[in-house]
Amino acid sequence: MPMASRCRMPDVMTTRDGKTRRVGVEIEISGLGYEKLVSLTADILDGTARNSGRYVSKVDTPLGEFTVELDSDPIKDLDLRDERVPESLRELGGHAMEMIDYAAERLVPLEIVSPPVPFDQLDTIEVLSDRLREAGAVGSREAILYAFGLQLNPELPNLDADTLRRYLQTFAALYDWLKGRHQLDFSRKLTNYIEPWAGSYVDRLIAEDYSPDLEGLMRDYLEDNPTRNRALDLLPLFAHLDADLLAEYVDDPRIKSRPTLHYRLPDCDIDNPAWHFSTVWNDWVVLEQIVSHPKQQKELNDLFREGRTLSFRNLTSTWRSRCQQWLENRGYV
Template identity: 65%
Template structure:
C-alpha cells in the first residue's frame, strides 16, 4: 500500500470522553452473488457469518459486527416458506424466487455495513475494497441503472453547538469541491437522496454573527432541510441529541439515533483501479481539518460570501474552482 492510498488521520483523534473517535462505513456494490460476498467478507474480515433473515447476514469479527445485506426491504421481507401459504403457492413461489434472486443481485445493491471502527483501523476498509475489486465487485459506473454509494458515519469530537456549527460551515463551503471529486456517476446525480442543503440555509450559517445554541441550530436546519435526503444528513445526529424536537419536523421510522454525521455524497467506484476508499476518506479529512481551524474556516466563509455577490468574476468563475484554489494555497 502506498502512502497516497493510506487513510489520513484528522488532527482531533479523540472524543469528549478521551476515547478514540470511530466511524461507520457503508459500501454498496454489485458484481458478486450474495453468498459469494458473505463468504469473501467472512474470509477477509475473519468473521463468522450468521444468517438472521432473508438476505441479511451478521458477521461477527474481531472488530465487531458487520452486516451484509441486499439493500431492498421488499425483497428481503419476502417469505414464501410461510406455513400459512398453501403448498401449491409455496412450490410455485420457490421457482419464482430463483428468478427474483438472480435479477435482484444484478439490479439492487449489495451492502456491507461496518461496525463503528476506530479511526486507526480504517485501513481495514481500504484493504477490503481492494480485495472486493479483485474479486469482481463493480460500482456505479458499470451500468446506468446503478447508483451505488459509499457512506461515512464519523463520530464528532464533541456535541457542543460551536463544534456542530463548524462542521456544517466547513461542509457547506466544501460541498461543490467534494461533489466534483466523488459524484462521478450520472445515475446518482439524478437521485434525490444526496441533495445539497437549501441555499438560503447555507447563506444563513455562513454569516459570521450566526452563533445559535444547539436547539436553535437544530430548528434552523430542520426548517430548511426537513428530510433525510441530503448529501450530509444530520437527522440521525439530531435524533440522538433531541428526538422529540426532531419529530416535530420529520416523522420517519428509518431515522436511527447515533452521535455521528451521515455523509452520503460519494459514489462507490470500486471497479475503477484508480479509486480507493482512502480517496473518499482523505477528502472528508479536509472537512475535519477546516472545521478544527477557526481562522481558516472564517477566511473560506468570507470567500464564499463574496462569491454570492453579483460581479464579473462571479459570472466567469465557479465557486468550485475558487475553493480548489483556496485549498491548494491554505491546506496543502
C-alpha cells in the first residue's frame, strides 16, 4: 500500500481557466559536491542530466526540467582565460580553478530549482529532500556563514485585485506565526532578504475599507517595498501583471516575470531529521485555506488590525500567541 501523502492540499486546486495549480520550488543546500548533487538529483527524479554551463546542469525528468547550480553568478561565469584576470591566476590555470571550486562548494550554496510542479505531485519534492538529507546534504544550521532557504513560488488561482488583496492581508496577519513555525536559523535572521513588509504599508493594507483596483494595489505596495528583499516578494508577479508599472519603481534584471507569489521566508533545515519539505508546504496551505474562506479571512484581518492598536490585551499577550489560538479554534492547525 503506498504511503499517504504528507503534503496537504488546499481547497482551491485550479486556476481561473481550470488548470491544476503549480508551484516552483527552490532548495539551497551544502554538504554535497556539485557533481554528486547533479547525479543524485537525476537518480532520485528518474531523470537525465546534461551540462549547460559552468556549475549549471539541467535534469530532464517526468515533471519537467530541473536546474542544479551553484548560487553565485560571478563564479559560474568565471573564465581564467579572460585577459581581465590577473596573469598569475591565468598561469595557474586548472590548479587555480580547483582551489576556487573547493572554496565555492563550501561557502556558496548549491541550489536545486524545480519547474512548475502541480500541487498534487509535490510528494516528489518531499522524496527528493528526504533522500538528499540521507545522502549528507546540510542546511542553515551547519555553519554561521550559511543562510540557506527553501523558497516557494505558488501559482495564484486568480489574478484579480480582490484575490490578491486577500492573500496579502492573510500573509501580513500570519507573518509572525509563520516565522515562528519555521524556526529561522540565526544566520538567516541576520540577512536582509527576508524582511517583513514596511509597517506603513501593512497598516494601509489591513484597513477595514481597503479595496483598491489592481493598479492601486501594485502602487501601494511598491511605494513602500520597491525591493526583492521581502519575506513574500511580489515583484515577479507584478512583472507579469504590468511590467511597465513595475519599471517606474524598480530596475532589477534578476526579476523574472511569473504569475506566482515568491515566498522566501523559510529556512532550509534539511539536515534536521524533524524537518521536511511538507512541513513548510503545509504551513503555506494554512494561508491558502484562510484565503479560500472570505468570512474567516476578514475575521482574521479584523483581529490583526485590532492587535496593532494600544490596549491592555495587546500589551499582555503577543500577536503570535493570539494568532495560534485563532488558528486552533478554527481548525486550521
